[in-house]
Amino acid sequence: MPAKDYTNTSVARNRKLIEGHIREILRLIGEDVDREGLLETPARVTRMYEEIFSGYEADYKDILGVAFDEQHEELVIVKDIVYYSQCEHHMAPFFGNIHIGYIPSGKIAGLSKFARLVEAVTRKLQVQERVTSEIANILMEELTPHGCMVVVEGEHLCMCSRGVKKPGSKTVTSAVRGTFRTDAALRSEFLSLIRN
């Protein structure tokens, strides 16, 4: 993927303010904010935020706008798309794989656009359920396929390094739309193909 331009994100527009608040948090947790190892940390964290919170500015129409006319009204699956998101409860990462299947209705999207859609939806504060349904809803809206199914697998660091401390536990969420809702054989085909 080409480097994304993060210069016009909300984080970029508020860079100095955010750096100041990060510095203040460091001070309040008991750190010496003037020690050498921490001097650049507020700026580094802010640059990281520009990237991991760039989803707020995403334009879904722009992402899925490049679609081609094609009479393939059969299952298309893009699977194992790796994602990293941040849980809205703890601001801790959750991550895993996303599998997307759809039945085009005369319009197909470039395969990379599904990965771009995943980036746009996951690079903001989220819950896994909303990641799943947002992808399905946007796909239905922008591509108007006969139907789609989205499966998201996630490991949540807020459940691993803290709290209940259960590393390795996985959450699986799915969203079905259109023909996938009524056609059990289609759902089975999708599930067996993402397992292989």
Ligand SMILES: Nc1nc2c(ncn2[C@@H]2O[C@H](COP(=O)(O)OP(=O)(O)OP(=O)(O)O)[C@@H](O)[C@H]2O)c(=O)[nH]1
């Ligand atoms: N449904 C859902 N829950 C999530 C997600 N990410 C984190 N959580 C949960 O959000 C809940 C927040 O619960 P609270 O009781 O308000 O917070 P907490 O005291 O830190 O909870 P514990 O994690 O149980 O210590 C926790 O149960 C998390 O596991 C997600 O993507 N979906």
Ligand SMILES: [Zn+2]
């Ligand atoms: Zn959490």
